Amino acid sequence: MTAAITLHPDEAVTAIVAFFEHLRPENLPQIGQLYAANARFKDPFQDVQGVAAITGVFEHMFVALDAPRFVVTQRVVQGTQCFLTWDFHFRFQRFDRHVTQTVRGATHLVLDAQGRILLHRDYWDAAEELYEKIPLVGALMRWLKTRANA
Template identity: 65%
Template structure:
């Protein structure tokens, strides 16, 4: 481990604190959490680099009200961490004022300095998001019923 580098346990604790207290002002310090060439992937995005990762978070703040993460579990093995979480938010365009929750998990791989080099989010976009949308939600629920029968 390099001098001044975080242990994997400390890197995980820092990442959890970052996600649970994330707000737009914190995006200026993204380089403290993510490596310069970090990769990020979720069901809608696949980007690399601090600027692109910052844009994903900026979009989240621009399109949702009161978005925040609640980490519900964590596992660390070597430099790889898995977090389970609830992503809580309110939609701006419909169901205004109604709390929404998306449940998911993240794989984080830390570099030698304890920064996130890989961030991969896993969540079911169909169940956790599409089913909550007007029009598309009805179709998704119908498809789910058809698949079960």
């Protein structure tokens, strides 16, 4: 059994940001080094727990989208809590295949004593950032938004 490596939260966040900004399918096995065994991941579409389930979220991302990549734009670290803002760039596989899409969002991370992620909670507006970009659904979402703001 190997001893756990303890990272200062700033060092851990630097490693986490580097991992996500360079995320590729071949890097997915390294997720277990960043996340605690019982970590939780939650975003507008899923709420999963455990390294295998979290790995599955990112595996699905690479299957469902073309050229997905994250760019972290800001970070705030306070103790074992971290807040990141990011741009997620990708292309749809079924329509507008040549248009790079961007979703802007934020992530709240809670780290354990070793600097591994215990909680990864993504915040982004699925209606504005995703649904409005899908043909037909987008027209309906824009109409609903107009009606709600009238």
